Amino acid sequence: MKALKLTRELKVGLLTVITLTAFIWGFNFLKGKDIFNRQRTFYAVYDNVAGLMTANAVTINGLAVGQVSSMRFHPDRPGKVIVELSMSNSIRIPKNSIARIFSSDLLGTRGIQIVIGNGVEDAVSGDTLISQVQTSLQDEVNDMVQPIIRKAENMINSIDTVLTVVSDVFNKQTRDNLINTIESLKNTMANLQSASQSADTLLTSQQTRLVRILSNVESISANLKQNNENLSRVLTNAANISDTLARANIANTMSNLNKSVSGLSVIVQKIETGQGTLGQLVNNDKMYNELEASSKELKQLIEDMKLHPERYIHFSVFGKNSRRNGYQPPLPAEPTDNK
Missing domain, CATH: 1.20.5 (Single alpha-helices involved in coiled-coils or other helix-helix interfaces)
Incomplete structure (x- = not known):
């Protein structure tokens, strides 16, 4: 069999095709795309994708299953950002799954985490997943x-x-x-320091007297202790007196006293206004003078009776002789010389 001879042009063409194929495969491999395996595309709409970049990983439970293919603004919803996710075709993703943007490290590198939902219906390529941004x-x-x-x-x-x-x-x-x-x-x-020094000096000078005072106080305390029974009896007697006064009908006594005082006040008022004999005697000088004159005449009569009783008491067989024993006023007393 005759061997197939390849021309130089054919060799260069095959080498070029192989090189381009390897370059395209390597470029996509570096971007995380596997051109030999069929992939599904999902979308998620976010308000803010700060820190998220194309080719950032898409993970499920920490395992990379895809990457961010592209990001662009939503044509119908201003301010919203559409993120395109490319994932392996062998992963089952329910329709109610969540595409959550999260921080994959402490440096702030962002990624998308797929939180698998519990729905029965699976999402197909081209569906839009529920979006969520983790702080x-x-x-x-x-x-x-x-x-x-x-x-x-x-x-x-x-x-x-x-x-x-x-x-x-x-x-x-x-x-x-x-x-x-x-x-x-x-x-x-x-001043306080000076006063304290003065007090110390005074206490030092009066130490003997203070000792005597304390001894007297101790003696008084001992006497009180010895006469404790007497003091108890005194206190008991005082308590009994207090109980007796408490049981006494002091209210009635005070009422009677008030009545007596009121009566006495009325009598004094009558005397002061000249009512009654006593009031006339106190306030009327004429009655006082008449009583004084009557008293004086009564005194003179008694003296005359003592000196001449025959003038007032006599016995006669032949009757009374009107010319005998006539009344004669007593002679005035002779004044005595006060030497």
């Missing part, structure tokens, strides 16, 4: 730091306000007042 570590740190920053700002403002108030309060006059107050306190402490 990045930087966003979480920012969310945690923002309240702290706000609190720090408020604290700084408060401190600034306090410093302003303190600066207004501690003006020159206030500082002078504080200096004077400190000086006064210093003088007061010096």
Whole structure:
């Protein structure tokens, strides 16, 4: 059999085709595409894809199953971003699965994680999955730091306000007042120290007297202890007296006393107004003078009866003689010389 001879042009053409095929395969392999296996394409719409780039991995439970093919703006929904996902055809993905953008490392590299749903119907190539964006570590740190920053700002403002108030309060006059107050306190402490020294000196000089006083106090305490029974009896008697006074009908007694005082007040009022004999006697001089004159005449009559009883009592067989024993007023008493 005659051997097939290849011309040089044919060899160059075959080499070129093989080189191009290897280049295309290698380029797609580096991009994560397998041109020899059929892949499915899914879509997800996001509001913000910050940090996500083409060729970032698409994973399921941490295993890479595809990559981000492209990203573009939605033609009908301004501001929305359509992300195209290329994944292996052998993975079952329910329609209610979620395409979640997440941080794959601490440096902020973003990727898409497919959260497998529990639906019965599977998604087919060209379907749009439910989109979700997981907060990045930087966003979480920012969310945690923002309240702290706000609190720090408020604290700084408060401190600034306090410093302003303190600066207004501690003006020159206030500082002078504080200096004077400190000086006064210093003088007061010096006076207290002097008083303390004087007290120590006094206690030292009066130590003997203090000992006697304490001895007397101890003696009084001992006497009280010895006469405890007597004191108990005194207290018991005082308690009995108090109980007796409590049981006594003091209310009726006070009522009777009030009535007596009221009656006496009425009598005194009548006397003061000149009612009755006693009132006339106290307030009327004429009656007083008449009583005094009557008393004087009665006294003279008694003296005459003592001196001349025959004038008032006599016995006669022949009857009364009208010319005998006539009444004669007593002679006035002779004045006595007061030497």
